[in-house]
Amino acid sequence: MRKKERFDALISYFTESHPEPETELHYENPFQLLVAVVLSAQCTDKRVNIVTPALFRDFPAPEYLAVSSFDELAPYIKSISYPNNKTKHLLGLGKMLVEDFNSEVPATVEELQKLPGVGRKTANVIASVIYNLPTMAVDTHVFRVSKRIGLVTQTAKTPLEVEKQLVRHIPEDLIPKAHHWLILHGRYVCLARKPKCEKCDLTSFCRFYEKKMKAEKLAESLAKDSDRR
Template sequence: MKTTKPKTTKRRKVDPELIRQLFERFEQDKPEPKTELNYSNAFTLVTAVALSAQATDVSVNKATGPLFAIADNPADMLALGEDKLMQMISSIGLYRNKAKNVMAMCRILIDQYGGQVPMNREALVSLPGVGNKTASVVLNEMDIEPAIAVDTHVYRVSHRLGLVDTSANTPDKVEKQLMQVIPKHWLTRAHHWLILHGRYVCVARKPKCDICIVRDLCPKIGVDFTLLV
């Protein structure tokens, strides 16, 4: 009986010169990009990132400003209590479930890690409310491990700029391809550049191409962007 080999999709190669020009311009525009979430230590960072799921950084910062002023460590957060925490983050989407996760995370941090946030991916993703994307943001921001957390902005911009191909149809696949094509010396900052570009310039329905610093490098010039969102 004749057997047929399964079809394999050959990945399109990304032009290294395109990568170089893109990220040189991002670097020149914002040499040291950082997360727009406010934090003062590893605990407030992981908490803020976890709270930011399906919420804007602005809304999270508005809630965590007063919160972190009185509870910037696991012990103080537990002392605050779940009801008070829910009250203080009630302006953030899914706040009830997020409050439960934060409290559960604090108990684990105290019981298993001496009140410190573990700085490795396996331990981070085992914490309540902390998934792979949150772990990537924390490890990258703390300069522990280069990572690219793929949110809707990174996903959109990566496809529009041709940094990934059509086979990258999930956040994990986009992250894997980006990690392969972006040179190591740009990796820790690439996450922020792509997010900021998508948040303020290459927006979903009406991208601001007139102010885009990489407009001439974009393969989507002239395309109806409303068809791509």
């Protein structure tokens, strides 16, 4: 199957089965989503959602972070991965939002990446979810799923390489949705260690599944030949 056919099949399936995908992080405004995404780096959305209600209650706007201290903020996120670094990031993020962006979350990937703790992936998430821009955040799920299905080449070794290949073949208006499609599929079906191929609806155009079936048929054939001997 050609790459374009895989993309067409993926888009057709998810457009029908999951037309309005959303982030699983809980938030009520751009500032809250920014904080939640920074916290979610190498941490589950479920854990972040446990922590953020108290955090957002006591730090509802950038101004509150800007005047806070490490000792005040750290207890709120102590159960999050890398709490010390993320505490420092949030304190710096709050100050920069207040001082450089009039307490507003920037609307471009370039400006977002100036904020402490905000790399390209986080910036792409904010630009996509809040501002509906055609940016593709590539996390471990997107990276794994897109390569397994055959949407990108196996030679794509970095998130940026995967991102460039994906946005090249997905219509701009669907890129924000495709980001969530791939993440959620990787989170619940195409698991890293043991993908649930038996429950997957993408097997008809998945390169990983195609190779898996060929390997199983070959093993079965070899076993039969061995039995005959």
